[in-house]
Amino acid sequence: MSLEPTNTEAIRVITRFEASHGIPEAMRADVRMLGGLLGQVLRESGTPGLFDDVERLRIATIQAAETESDEAFERATAIAESFTLERADEVARAFTCYFHLVNLAEEHQRVRVLRERAGQPGREDAADTVATAFAQLRREVGDDEARRRLAELRFHPVFTAHPTEARRRAVSSSIRRLSELLTQHDAASPGGAEERRAVRRMLEEVDTLWRTAPLRAQKPSPTDEVRTVMSVFDETLFTTVPHVYRRIDDALRGEASGHDAPVVPAFVRVGSWVGGDRDGNPFVTASVTREAAEIAADHVLRGIERATERIGRTLTLDAADTPPSADVTAIWRRFETAQPDLAAEIAKRSPDEPHRRAMLSLGHRVHATRTGGGDGYGAPQELLDDLRALQRSLIDAGARRHAFGGVQHLIWQVETYGFHLTxxxxxxxxxxxxxxxxxxxxxxxxxxxxxxxxxxxxxxxxxxxxxxxxxxxxxxxxxxxxxxxxxxxxxxxxxxxxxxxxxxxxxxxxxxxxxxxxxxxxxxxxxxxxxxxxxxxxxxxxxxxxxxxxxxxxxxxxxxxxxxxxxxxxxxxxxxxxxxxxxxxxxxxxxxxxxxxxxxxxxxxxxxxxxxxxxxxxxxxxEVIFARYGEPAIAMRHIDQVAAATLLASSPTVEQRISGAAERFSSIATTMDAASRERFFSLVGADGFAPWFATVTPLEEIGLLALGSRPARRGLSVESLEDLRAIPWVFAWTQARINLAGWFGLGSALEAVGDEQALREAYREWPLLRTMIDNVAMSLAKTDERIARRYLALGDRDDLAAIVLEELRLTREWVVRLTGGEGLLENKPILQRAVQLRTPYVDALSLLQLRALRGLRSDAAQQADDPELRRLLLLSVSGVAAGLQNTG
The missing domain is CATH 3.20.20 (TIM Barrel)
Incomplete structure (x- = not known):
């Protein structure tokens, strides 16, 4: 991964680093191109010498990660300490921009792989799709029961405004525009005018990303949070969800899909706490809740209105070949009576095209629903009744492809989102x-x-x-x-x-x-x-x-x-x-x-x-909302995977495996439970733990980040963990590269069981334990002991630091033994690569954060209000969150 180094030694180090982690060639090309553009921007727009300083720190952290040498690590630390605060600020911003670009390239590679699979017969039929889950259910419970379960399938994600998205919306928008340009670049002829145009526009966008302030000036209001979530619906979910249904129907029915009635129900329902969750958030009032509902309704009605008009324009089916049913004629007559002028205008544009007229009239009624006109629908069911009447008319007239094509997509959208969206x-x-x-x-x-x-x-x-x-x-x-x-x-x-x-x-x-x-x-x-x-x-x-x-x-x-x-x-x-x-x-x-x-x-x-x-x-x-639902291809894959697991979870085979494993390994569970709780309480129950935790992590400073409208804790004191919200608890440990909330106690739990053979068997056959250990492996992979030690040293409690480090050693040892291999995530090579490739760059930001935190902790009375140190710390927090791709 490169910022286009010019130094021969730098090129050698980076090339070796990339090669050792097996980055796919297409993704490597994307990262090199984007990194090169960032390097150009830093040289053009940064202060003199910025690019060289970024390169020095980057090469040093790569060498420290590769060699695991204390000397190399100290060299990287010395470079971070040598910067002026102004330079450290710029370097932190540069690494944060770089992470945004790397994350974009990785997402683009995922989309590229998904599209390649879709273009190869059989490749898209992975084991974790609704189609394959349905096939397994049919084998186990019979066709009728499998169809009943499919008809009742429900996946219901609920979007929340919990403050864990460290990026500003302006930054997210810039990254989305870059994503579109990357797609255009892929489609352009190599060396051609379109490719040059895409690169020029990407350079402009990277410059925008660099010049955009990475930190919010003030906390967003609850209404701001509502509008941020709405962008996911507008850009992705509203149009993507019916495509998910269609893709599943295609897989289940083959050529009959789009010609006959679908077997796939509208199984997605989307909930929202944004504007409704007032637990601990005094800014969410009844008026905010009303406004949130109005904003969501306006967005979905606009979407339905546009879809209705778009489909209506395509229904240029002549009455002679495709005669309307009595119900469709009645729909039109009612509209003529209610809106004679509009009806005359539509009729003039749609001569002898009754289905087009009817569909366009529905669009006008949806518009009236949104704007409060007198001819609007009273409820979404009324629109669904009209759409189904139009669909039946098309079927009776022989236009089945139209009935089960665009019209069906619109029916799915209304069934999924109603007139309320969330x-x-x-x-x-x-x-x-x-x-x-x-x-x-x-x-x-x-x-x-x-x-x-x-x-x-x-x-x-x-x-x-x-x-x-x-x-x-x-x-x-x-x-x-x-x-x-x-x-x-x-x-x-x-x-x-x-x-x-x-x-x-x-x-x-x-x-x-x-x-x-x-x-x-x-x-x-x-x-x-x-x-x-x-x-x-x-x-x-x-x-x-x-x-x-x-x-x-x-x-x-x-x-x-x-x-x-x-x-x-x-x-x-x-x-x-x-x-x-x-x-x-x-x-x-x-x-x-x-x-x-x-x-x-x-x-x-x-x-x-x-x-x-x-x-x-x-x-x-x-950040999970945008990672899972922000890009159409990834959103489709995610929804398909989760729906497949939801359908399959109640199959006899799965239920028998889970219940049998839980019973067989119940004694292991009992031992793990007792040992893990005892170890956890030995830490958090120690005298002075809460203030020590606030000292060795940037807990207090995280509360200053304008992440969301909700306060970071329920009270003002950090003398007790009871009033501390779970998000800053996790976020703070993550920033300190300790990730304690994700793994602490597992090592002691497994050590208490002690029987490695029994634990290996449990890991293979007990889904709960396997999921737990795999998640801990990911958490440990994002932990860095060398950096963690430096954070722990900020507190004057060697006893507590020793508990953390010993449990870290024990947990890592047991997880590697049970998952196999010599290191973490060796059974998940793609995930391992993603983590390892980012580690040196996250290290660079962590060293800058440590520098700022030490300064703020050195003399609290004098340094607490140092704006430069505080800004550097907050910049590094944002960058580490981007690098680790999770916060709280």
Whole structure:
């Protein structure tokens, strides 16, 4: 990977480094080109000598990584320390730009591979697609049962505004434009005018990236966060999801796809907490929630309107060959009556083209729905009825390709997104509800907080009236610790609106270790409440339960948390099955491995029997949203993979393997649980741990980054971890290159078991353990002990540092022994390459961050407000996040 070095020694070092990691030639060419453009920009736009200083530090960190020499590492450290603060600032910015370009090249390579597979018959039929999952189900349960399960398939990602996206939106937009230019460059003839034009425009865009301030000047508002998420829908998801359905239908039905009715349902539903999640965020108010719903509705209605007009323009089917049905004629007559002038204009442009006229009239009605016109639709079902009437007319007239082509795509879009786009969910802490009820039922004057709680229910009711029940109906209760916490929501809704209270699906969120254990009993009591019984009766006995990965991991450590989550899911699923309840488990998985992240499809196939049953819902946040859904080809592949795992998770073979392994290795789980918790508490329970943690990581400074509207912690003190949110807990350890939240305690857990042969067998046959160890391997691969030691040295607690380093050694040793080979990720070579290629460059930024952190820690009273040191630290935080590709 190159910034186009001119020094012969630099070229030799970089070439050897690239070759040793087997980077694909096409990707190498992309990185060299983009890196060369960045080098040109640094020479043209940076201060004198910047390019040479960047090269010096880069070559030094590569040599330190290659040789693992302390002398080489000290040489790299000395270079980082030698820069003036102004120069260090520029160097940090340069490495951050470089990471953005490398990440872009890697994404482009993934897209290139996906497109190559799609162009080769049989290559696209990978083992983890819905088509192959359906084929396996048919073999195991028969055709009718497999079709029933396919018809009920549901994948429900929920986008959150958790502040883990370190990039500014302006930076993301620049990278997206570069991605489009890379695609144009690939398509251009080598050496031709189009290729030169693409390179010239890329150089201009790289210059823009360099000159764009990498740090936000101020925190985004909740409405800003809503609009940021909307960009994913506008640019990718709205058009991509129906293509996912089509690709699956193509694979399942072959040539019949597009000619006959599809067998693939609109199985994606997209939720959002952006503008609805007020737990710990005082800036999310009832008015923000209303505005979030309006923004989302405006975006989807614009999309449907454009799609309707586009399809309408193609339906130039003459009435003589393709006569309309009575229903289509009636659609047109109603429009003529309601909008005679518009109807006359459409008729003039569409002579003897009845289906075109009808479709264009639907577009005008969608426009009226968006703008509040009198002829708008009252609900998406009305539009679906018209579209299906038009589809039937085309079928009856013999135009089946039109009926099951563009018209079907539009039907899929409306089924998926309705008129609301995202199913907006409200979340609030149980303590806030308790305080509000206490005020309401004591007769005392209501506080501002309680008035706001009541106004939220009024906002939900208004959204439901305007956009339908799907637009806003779920109410998530954080830190649910009793059935009374759930009943409180209905009582508050009654206080707010009486008999006009909105329809609510109240969703408990079990987060701590103790709450997970208490969950089955709490649920058994809650479903006896009249409000729960009535809602479940209206929804075919459906119930949704959310599980929190973040706080449980911070509570007892990642190993015990994973085991507790599995056990809670198993017990809840068994209770639901015995009670004939159709359960949906909602997984609060973060993007980072310390927050339950990792490959979603692997996690799904490790869930307890009956806990998935064809329905998978999870949170997606920050950088994960853009990584998984920001590029159409990658989004299609991700959705297909997750849907396939969701469909396959309830197959007899998978369920038997999971339940059998859990029973066979239960003693191992018991031993691991106890040992990991004991080790975790020996660290976090030590006197002074919380302030020490804040000293040896950039925890305090992370709170200054304008990542999101939500405060970094619930209180002001770092004397206790209880008030610290899970995101900064993970983010801070990640920045210190320790990643403790993702692995700590696993080494002690495996050592307590001790039987390597039994553990190897468990790793092979127990999906839960395999997923856990593979995720820890990734977390460890992004850990750097040499740099971690320097962070730990910032705190005057050799005892705590020793615990961390010893557990790191033990965990790495056991993970390598169980996964095979001599190093981490040797069983996942592509992932290993991606991590190893970035390591020296992340090291460079870490050295700059350490320099800034030492300065800020050296004399807190005098240095705390040093703006240059603080800016350097924040720049390095942004760069390390880009390099490691995960934050919190």
């Amino acid at each position: 199913e907006l969910e409200v979340r609030q802490h149980s303590k806030v509800h308790a305080q509000a009820l206490a005020e309401l039922e004591s007769g005392a004057a209501l506080s501002e907080q309680t008035e706001e709680v009541l106004e939220v229910f009024r906002a939900i009711a208004d959204i439901q009236k305007r956009h339908g029940l799907r637009a806003a109906g779920r109410y998530v209760v954080s830190f649910t610790q009793s059935a009374a916490d759930l009943a409180a929501v209905h009582r508050l809704a009654g206080h707010a609106l009486g008999a006009d209270a909105p329809v609510l699906d109240v969703v408990p969120l079990f987060e701590t270790f103790a709450d997970l254990q208490a969950a089955p009993a709490i649920l058994a009591e809650a479903v006896r409440f009249p409000e729960f019984r009535a809602r479940m009766a209206a929804t075919d006995n459906r119930l949704e339960v959310m599980l929190g990965y973040s706080d449980s991991s911070k509570d007892v450590g990642p190993v015990a948390a994973n085991l507790a989550l599995y056990e809670a899911q198993r017990e809840i699923a068994q209770w639901a099955k015995a009670s004939s309840i159709r359960l949906t488990l909602f997984h609060g998985r973060g993007g980072a491995l310390g927050r339950g992240g990792g490959p979603a499809n692997s996690a799904i196939l490790a869930q307890p029997p009956h806990s998935v049953d064809g329905r998978f819902k999870l949170t997606e946040q920050g």
